[in-house]
Amino acid sequence: MLFNTHCATCHGRTGDLGMNGAKDLVTSTIPRDEAIAVITSGRAGMMAYGTMLSKKEIAAVTDHVLTLRTKSAR
Numbered sequence: 001m002l003f004n005t006h007c008a009t010c011h012g013r014t015g016d017l018g019m020n021g022a023k024d025l026v027t028s029t030i031p032r033d034e035a036i037a038v039i040t041s042g043r044a045g046m047m048a049y050g051t052m053l054s055k056k057e058i059a060a061v062t063d064h065v066l067t068l069r070t071k072s073a074r
């Protein structure tokens with residue numbers, strides 16, 4: 001799965017690892033389009049995935065990131 005391969009090193013599989021200054025994705029509140037922008041273009045300590053992943057893959061990984069939030073809200 002894309003998230004576990006590319007993102008979990010910093011964010012952790014549950015999104016709240018916070019390695020290398022990574023934002024906690026469980027408590028993150030930015031809207032979906034902003035999350036896509038961060039993932040595509042990078043921001044501060046996070047690299048850009050726009051050249052590594054297709055638009056479709058970025059959309060899929062973003063949907064996964066949003067499910068990490070829902071779990072914590074339950």
Ligand code: HEC
Nearest residue numbers: 006007010020021022023028029030035038043044045046
């Ligand atoms: C090298 C470590 C690292 C990896 C790998 C990484 N990130 Fe990040 N991520 C960060 C850091 C650091 C930030 C905070 C950037 C800042 O302070 O502006 C961040 C921020 C984010 C944010 C913004 C959250 C918010 O509320 O502002 C999202 C969404 C995100 N990452 C998703 C992902 C996804 C999806 C992947 C995999 C495709 C990924 N990250 C891979 C380090 C990483």
